[in-house]
Amino acid sequence: MNISSLISRYFHSSINDIEFQKWVSISLKAILDFLENHNGFKIHSDKLPSEISKKFISLKIPDKGQTIPIVLNETIENIIKNSVHVSHPAFIGHMTGASPHFLLICDLIISALNQNVVKIETALSATFVEMQTLCWLHRLIYEKSENYYKNILQSSQGSVGNCCSGGTIGNITALVAARNNAFPELHKKGVYLSYKNAQCVRAVVLVSERGHYSIKKACAVMGIGEENVISIPCHFFTNKINIAELKKRIQNLTLNKVKIIAIIGIAASTETGNVDDLSILARICKENKIWFHVDAAWGGAILLSNKYKNLLKGIKKADSVVIDGHKFMYLTMSQSAVLFKNKKSLDSLHQSAHYIIREGSVDLGKTSIEGSRRFDSLKLWFSFKVFGREGYESLINNAIKNAFLLAQLVSAHTSFELTSQPETSIVTYRFMPKELKMRMELAKKIHFLENKIFAKELKKFDFGKTADFLRVTKKINSILNEINTNLQKEQRKIGKSFVSRTTLQTIWKSQEIVVLRAVPFHPLTNNETLAEILREQEALGNKHFAKIRKRFMKEEAEAIRFFSDFLI
Amino acid sequence: MNISSLISRYFHSSINDIEFQKWVSISLKAILDFLENHNGFKIHSDKLPSEISKKFISLKIPDKGQTIPIVLNETIENIIKNSVHVSHPAFIGHMTGASPHFLLICDLIISALNQNVVKIETALSATFVEMQTLCWLHRLIYEKSENYYKNILQSSQGSVGNCCSGGTIGNITALVAARNNAFPELHKKGVYLSYKNAQCVRAVVLVSERGHYSIKKACAVMGIGEENVISIPCHFFTNKINIAELKKRIQNLTLNKVKIIAIIGIAASTETGNVDDLSILARICKENKIWFHVDAAWGGAILLSNKYKNLLKGIKKADSVVIDGHKFMYLTMSQSAVLFKNKKSLDSLHQSAHYIIREGSVDLGKTSIEGSRRFDSLKLWFSFKVFGREGYESLINNAIKNAFLLAQLVSAHTSFELTSQPETSIVTYRFMPKELKMRMELAKKIHFLENKIFAKELKKFDFGKTADFLRVTKKINSILNEINTNLQKEQRKIGKSFVSRTTLQTIWKSQEIVVLRAVPFHPLTNNETLAEILREQEALGNKHFAKIRKRFMKEEAEAIRFFSDFLI
Known part of the structure; x- marks a missing residue:
């Protein structure tokens, strides 16, 4: 197909076509058929995975293109109908689940606008929406003064945190900040020289045995090493970190001159949904001058409930907190955030380039591990507006x-x-x-x-x-x-x-x-x-x-x- | 609002409502108004950023929810109308740009299905679509035999690569694999002990001065250290890495017992669009037994053009390659991939947990740095089907x-x-x-x-x-x-x-x-x-x-x- 027919068929000048509207209708109908059929429809397709997999075995990018109706039909028959019905009320196996349908509209808008929130030149209002959403989340956790948020909301100096694509990136961001806090030269000089200059031979991260596997992954990626994630036993049944064991371990590590980069509080564990005693952890961290990170990817949303928020008491003393929108805030994949108590915490992650994220700009990419990013914060912003805190509660x-x-x-x-x-x-x-x-x-x-x-x-x-x-x-x-x-x-x-x-x-x-x-x-x-x-x-x-x-x-x-x- | 009205209003059982269809129509109309108006509409809003920012200054999550029409109206007036028109034909400043309109349909489907591709339990057909898309990309780069792809396509053993949310995560993944290849214990033991055991005091990554800023960021995150990203001069005007300078540098580093973790070829530089001589870089890496990574986030798509693919000659010798869908493949934010020549390269990133990504499963989260992820590969799969290689060319x-x-x-x-x-x-x-x-x-x-x-x-x-x-x-x-x-x-x-x-x-x-x-x-x-x-x-x-x-x-x-x- 030559370039002019490609353009007239598929690029935005023809978006208004009756044909396009038809495809939207067909897609919506297929989606509805899939989502609506709660009683009759099963969670999994009738086909076995081995049977489904056979639909996807061609091994090469097709040379010739096909028309939209053909590809859309293949998508409906092979993909949509063989998807997992994660929003089925009897699908209660994972944290991926139901979402309010208005998020479909948000995703439509996000996709159509295609803003890239790494820099304001490609995301104008989107930059302010993301800043506002981050402020809201920060205030939910840290409850600082009105004035604090007034000053930092749209400031190019300092940051309340980053939006990110998932809790793992959030945990990595927080732990990198903690690591760089423990070893101020590390970002530039690397682990080896920084440890050596600090006469440190080992540095560790402490988390209960219920910690998410992403903590180990984060530490492996960051060069801390999986083996330096020290697993502290839990009380059986309550699944909360055993404070006595933790204290013993801290004492022991300190005696052996092992640097503790961070203690991680779990709120809540992905396996059992239990929450560590964050207040006590905060006190221990303060006493021992250790970075306190809270992985609240799942449970952070509970701060929206006046009835239950006490469960997370002490979270406001955390140096960093990860909270996922796409778990207990009912958003579609993927929306997460990492927040910091101290607005300078992210400074060590600061990057700049000649053509974007210049010094003094409000570009959101300045301190994010990710570069180009989707305008996913719209979903959280929109949901907060529609549900309000009370609806979420x-x-x-x-x-x-x-x-x-x-x-x-x-x-x-x-x-x-x-x-x-x-x-x-x-x-x-x-x-x-x-x-x-x-x-x-x-x-x-x-x-x-x-x-x-x-x-x-x-x-x-x-x-x-x-x-x-x-x-x-x-x-x-x-x-x-x-x-x-x-x-x-x-x-x-x-x-x-x-x-x-x-x-x-x-x-x-x-x-x-x-x-x-x-x-x-x-x-x-x-x-x-x-x-x-x-x-x-x-x-x-x-x-x-x-x-x-x-x-x-x-x-x-x-x-x-x-x-x-x-x-x- | 009590729980039953929330449910009946916003959760999927009511998705079929006439009201919902109306909201979709309103959103589509607003999107069309924004996208269509190529001549009259300007790239930026008439309002100044300072004026726009004033719309987003409330500092607290609203207590009470608002109706969808109100929030949607606010979204249209304040967000959509104040977005950057990145798909305008005269917006030629960044790699964020035009997308074929059928991606709106893909994003609608992705959002509605809300599959989480970290594990097959929440992404059945989606897992196979992602595997197939990765295979297609791998074959485009590495051109291995039909049999190779037959065996690895849906295998739980080894991997051709990962989809990821952006090129930065792709580069981090590739460099982690390179680092772990240079220091096989590192993933477990961390940088300090691994370097020490290998009697290494410094390890570096080499890239031309046109290297993307994410390389420095990656090395900072990974504990290699920003200062250990060694910048090799380019030829002015051609912007290709100066091979003589590179060789001199390698010799010098080797003499000083500095370990070279990887040499990165740029294909193409984000600033000037120029491509390093990948064949020569591949040869140098082979001679010196150094990991060869190619950052083809922007230029990788050129492999789809028979006319120009020679520009990337040598890329198939790379140990790892990053390629972005949301740049030169015209996808909306965010879709990227990292591919590996050796199917065992990702093994050192292997994770498992009790409740997901178990040993022997085909869960895509086994070797990805990210955890929960959106089903973004649908967009690339769909585009490959509609455009075909020829359309992309x-x-x-x-x-x-x-x-x-x-x-x-x-x-x-x-x-x-x-x-x-x-x-x-x-x-x-x-x-x-x-x-x-x-x-x-x-x-x-x-x-x-x-x-x-x-x-x-x-x-x-x-x-x-x-x-x-x-x-x-x-x-x-x-x-x-x-x-x-x-x-x-x-x-x-x-x-x-x-x-x-x-x-x-x-x-x-x-x-x-x-x-x-x-x-x-x-x-x-x-x-x-x-x-x-x-x-x-x-x-x-x-x-x-x-x-x-x-x-x-x-x-x-x-x-x-x-x-x-x-x-x-």
């Missing part, structure tokens, strides 16, 4: 209510065990056949006692028998891991609902436990959705338990021995 | 033709000087009053001779006089810098067109020269657009030159002395 409170509800259903159920106490909108639990429940409750007690918390009471038990008992318990846990893995996979395959799974070291310290992980934050997820999901899981669990029983029955002697111990 | 050839055309117009013009030879679709030049042109041509010759390239001929000149002459020339260059800066700012302010400016060390080695930078790659930009832009620049330039003359005229004696030397 309703959504968030409802999501937390859902989690409590699910935890209640699980606790009251004869065939489930709650494995973490929900605080935000994440619940972990596991299927446990009712035949095993009492026995496991007892095992838990004994195990718990063995953990020396009730050292006195432990003495009442016969140790020999206890050890045997715990050995078998371990075996039961392995069996439960197998059952829960299989039931989760099967439920996903059936496709009426989706709950994810993860492994946790819960009370069974030495053993990884497979748990089901639900994130019931969709506004359309309700009591019935949750009950129905549990019903299906119970049925599937019992089926897999029966299978395992049979497997053991084959060797009768073994079975008898096993079950006699098993089902006390 | 037409667009790219036309864009390069535009650059040659502009260079011709500039060269033939009495009041401009071409400051770099275009190769892609970027041209730099400066306004130079015709009264000065002959004199500066002579100065250039003398200066050039002083550069010892024609050392013999230099002897013919009287050195005393030459030195004086060059001193005045320096002053003239300062004046030209002032004029070009002012004319560019004024042209931007008038807003009928936009050309950016940068500073280069051209032939005037010791002096930074302000040049105008045009990126005329928009398909609707043509001969007339370019001629009109030059006409305006000439008028503005002459106006500013007249002002400066007047300034000198105030002190008559000074003026006479100055201009007698000035206008020979």
Whole structure:
């Protein structure tokens, strides 16, 4: 196709065409068909992944172009219809979920304007929208004075933070700032020389064992090294960082002249939704002059809820905070932000170039790790305007209510065990056949006692028998891991609902436990959705338990021995 | 607003509403009004930035929500109407520009599906689309066998590369892989211990002085340090890395036991659009066993043009290549990719977590620096299907033709000087009053001779006089810098067109020269657009030159002395 027909067909001068309007309609219809069909439609396509993958095997950029109707039809048939229905009310497995439909309009506008927010020359009003959105988020967290924000809102000096494409980039930005704060020469001279000049041979970052995997990734990228991310144990069940262990570790590291670059508070953990005690962490950081970073990618939104914001008490003392719009603020992919208490914190990341982000400009690219960026802040700005803080509070409170509800259903159920106490909108639990429940409750007690918390009471038990008992318990846990893995996979395959799974070291310290992980934050997820999901899981669990029983029955002697111990 | 009204108003169950369709129509109309009005509409709003900024000064997230019509109206009036018209054919100042309108449909679909491509559980067909797109790009660069791609296309083992949100993240990914290749323990142990164990005290990255500022940023983030990005001089005018200087530098570094992590080839430079000699760089890297990275964020698209792809000859020998969709492939923000010659290169970035990106999965997040990501690869996939390679070739050839055309117009013009030879679709030049042109041509010759390239001929000149002459020339260059800066700012302010400016060390080695930078790659930009832009620049330039003359005229004696030397 020659250049003039390409231009007349596809570039903006022809956007007004009736044909274009038709394609928009067709796309909208396909999207609606996909999104609307909540009851009939399943979360996954009827086709197997292996079948879907066959649609995408041509190995070369096609030489010839095709018309829009043909490509659009292929997109609808092969892509849209084989997408994961993440906004289905029974898709409660991940933090990707429902979004208000007006974001479609925002994305349409963002795409059409195609502003590049790296510099004001390609993003005029967009620059001010992003600055305002960052200020709003900063104030939500740090609650500084009206005057503070008046002075910094559109200033070219200093910065409240950056918008970024995701929480990982946000965490990297915060940790780079922390690292450069600990070693002021590092940005220019690199890790090796800076450590050497500071007579430091090791520097570390401390985070609870529930820390997101992106922390390790960030430290690997930054040259700190994965092994220098020190994992601090959590209290089982509450999943909060163990403060005594943390203090011990700090003391030990300090004695060994290891530099602590940052302590990271989790708010909340992506696996269990629990929040560290940020106030205590803040105090410890202050006492030890350590950078305090809070990864609030998931939980930061809770600051919008007057009812629950106390959960994050102490966050305003953090040196840096990451908060994601595309998680608990219900935005579509991708919108995230990193905020800093001190407006000078980002200075060490300052870049300039001859043709953009010049000194003294208000170009947003001056201190961002990313360069060219989409005008994604519009989505958050628009949502704040439409929902208001109060609307967001309703959504968030409802999501937390859902989690409590699910935890209640699980606790009251004869065939489930709650494995973490929900605080935000994440619940972990596991299927446990009712035949095993009492026995496991007892095992838990004994195990718990063995953990020396009730050292006195432990003495009442016969140790020999206890050890045997715990050995078998371990075996039961392995069996439960197998059952829960299989039931989760099967439920996903059936496709009426989706709950994810993860492994946790819960009370069974030495053993990884497979748990089901639900994130019931969709506004359309309700009591019935949750009950129905549990019903299906119970049925599937019992089926897999029966299978395992049979497997053991084959060797009768073994079975008898096993079950006699098993089902006390 | 309570939760049930929020749900019924804003979540997907009501997406089919007549009201929603109305909002889409209003948005589309506003977008069309903005995009269509190519002749009447200016690139910038009539309002001054200071005036626009006043619309965004409220300092707090609003407590109460507002209805969609109100927020949409505010968005149209304050944001859309005050955006930069980057798709205007006379907006030729940056690599952000025109996009085919069907991308609006893609963005609508991406937003509605809201797939998170970090893991297949939230992105089924999207995972395969991204894999296919990466394969296509890889094959475009590396041209490996059909079989190679058959085996790796949907494999969970190894990877051809990552999609990412921008070229900076791509460059960081490539350099992390290079760094980890040079120091295999580094990802785990960090920079300090790895260097120490390897008895290395310094490691560097080499790139021409035209390297993008993101290289320095990447090295600062990665703990290599900005100062360890070694800038190799370019040939003036061609802007290609000086190979002799590079070799000298490598020898010198090697003698001093400095580890060279990577040499970066530029394809093409963002400032001048010139491409390093990649074949020679590849050979040098091979001989010295150094990682060869090519930053083809801008120029990589040229591989789609059979006519011009030779410009990037040697790129297939690169260990890693970054290529942006949202630049010369005409996509909207943001779509980029980093590709690797060796499918094991990304292994050192491998991450896993309990609940996602498990071992053995095809989750795309396994080796990406970013975590949650938008399904942006759809845009490139869709464009490849609609344009085909041939359509892209037409667009790219036309864009390069535009650059040659502009260079011709500039060269033939009495009041401009071409400051770099275009190769892609970027041209730099400066306004130079015709009264000065002959004199500066002579100065250039003398200066050039002083550069010892024609050392013999230099002897013919009287050195005393030459030195004086060059001193005045320096002053003239300062004046030209002032004029070009002012004319560019004024042209931007008038807003009928936009050309950016940068500073280069051209032939005037010791002096930074302000040049105008045009990126005329928009398909609707043509001969007339370019001629009109030059006409305006000439008028503005002459106006500013007249002002400066007047300034000198105030002190008559000074003026006479100055201009007698000035206008020979």
